[in-house]
Amino acid sequence: MSALQKSFAKSKLAKLPLEPPNGPSMQPLDEEASHDDDSSSVSSTGTVIPSPSRQLFARPGRGSLQQTTLPWTDFFAQELYLTQINSSDNTKITHHVYLTPPVDPTAGPLFVMHHGAGSSGLSFAACAEEIRKIIPKAGILSVDARDHGSTVATSTAVDAEAGKVPLDLSLDTLNRDLVFVVRETQTQMGWESLPDLILVGHSLGGAVITDVARKGELGSKVLAYAVLDVVEGSAIDALQSMETYLLTRPSRFPSITSGIEWHTRSRTIRNKTSARVSVPSLLYEESAPFDSSKPWVWRTNLSETKPFWENWFVGLSRKFLEARGGKLLLLAGTDRLDKELMIGQMQGKYQLQVLPEAGHFIQEDQPTKTAQILVDFYKRNDRSALVLPPKVADMQASAAMKKGFGAGGLGGPLKKA
Structure with missing residues (x-):
């Protein structure tokens, strides 16, 4: 072919339309596209053009069911209202608890859960469900402390202002409340005796159950007790910054949904399922809010509990080590150990577990792992499983x-x- 012919051919070829590439046609991907295709990855090469309705880069969860509430009935069998009258100070306490009774009340076990300051009994909802999956016969009793959740204190005095009573969240008071709730639950359920008990407390709740175990009000029925993410040294240190923290969190919300979203976005609670069941119990809707756009406020005013903060935690490490029964300390990081507990741990006085992937609300962030640890802890202390050597x-x-x-x-x- 001459040079002139080659030049003519090139000019003609340049004007021809391009051939479509080999492979699948570039069809839009819509919501009904099948994902059951077993074809090789080679057949899926090429550019995928999403349909206008498919937002591939949208943030998941916003406006979806992931932020709606979950009912407590998904996690517990029943709720109880237990009335306590104190004639000495003219108060009436209506204690509210969530309960799933043990299959055999004479044997148990019954896990008694006490939440931290500002929280509620539903803080243990997701964990309780996981415990029951492992031990279907187990019972769970999760309390709302006074002035938390649905537990209410009122005055019986005639001259009391609108039935209000002074806030009393001292450790001695919370100790008496927990003992009353356990005993009254036994009465209401018609149990001849208490089941074997495993006391579990998170943060402030850890101080309460340790005090109960140390004083022995529930007797030998307490097999063991578990404290979740609180030790004396770090707790007292953290009190210095507590007021600053309270000033940084929102004081009110436009809706329950926004309250759930704040907890998960701020990673206060890192498990959306747990947040959806526990957060609604932390808020209530004001009947006449000064800001009508944000009518939902905190049920417990943590700033008002400041006079009791130090009382909760002073002497906690010593009491934890001295109380009778099996001992478990479950932490989100070993940096939380103080000197007294470090020495006790090296001497083998208690069991230590660390879940570094969890935040402060261990039982909410990692309910499955927390449940497994608590179940294993119970089994190690279960007297019925012990085979003692002969005398x-x-x-x-x-x-x-x-x-x-x-x-x-x-x-x-x-x-x-």
């Missing part, structure tokens, strides 16, 4: 009897051991 005196008597049978037969005289 020395019984062994000697048995040896003497065998020796006598060997010498004189079944009817012969027994020789002295």
Whole structure:
């Protein structure tokens, strides 16, 4: 071919339309596209053009069911309202608890859960569900502390202003409340005796259950107790910055949904399922809010609890180590250990577990792992599973009897051991 012919051919070819590429056609991907295709990855090469209705880069969860509430009935069998009258100070406390009774109340176990300051009994909802998956026979009793959740304190005095009573969240008061709730639950349920108990407390709740275990108000029925993410040293240090923290969080919300979203976005609670069931119990809607656009406010005013902060935690480490029963300390980081607990841990006085992937609300952030740790802890302290060695005196008597049978037969005289 001459140079002139080659030049003519190139000019013609340049004007021809391009051939479509080999491979699948570039069809839009819509919501009904099948994902069950077993074809190889080669067949899926090429550019995928999403349909206008598919927002591939949209943030998940916003405006979806992931922020709606979950009812407590998904996690507990029933709720109880237990009335306590204190004639000494003219107060009436209506304690509210969530309960799933043990299958066999005479055996248990019954996990008694106490939440931290500003929280509620539903803080343990997701964890309780996971415990029941592992031990279907177990019972769960999760309390709302006074002035938290649905537990209300009112005055019975005639001259009391609108039935209000002074806030009392001292450790002694919370101790008496928990003991009353456990005993009254036994009465209301008609149990002849208490089941074997595992006391579990988060933050402030850890101080309460430790105080109950130390003073022995529930007797030998307490097999063991578990404290979640609180130790004396770091707790007292954290109190210095508590007021600053309270000033940084929102004081009110436009809706329950926005309250759930704040907890998950701020990583206060890192598990959306737990947030959806626990957060609604932390807020209530004002009937006449000064800001009508944000009518939902905190049910418990943590700033008003400041006079009790130090009382909750002073002496906690010592009491934790001295109380009778199995001991478990579950932390989100080893940096939270103080000197007294570090020494106790090295001496093997208690079991230590660390979940570094969790935040402060361990039982909410990691409910499955927390449940498994608590179940294993119970099994290690379950008296019914223990096989004790025979007493020395019984062994000697048995040896003497065998020796006598060997010498004189079944009817012969027994020789002295």
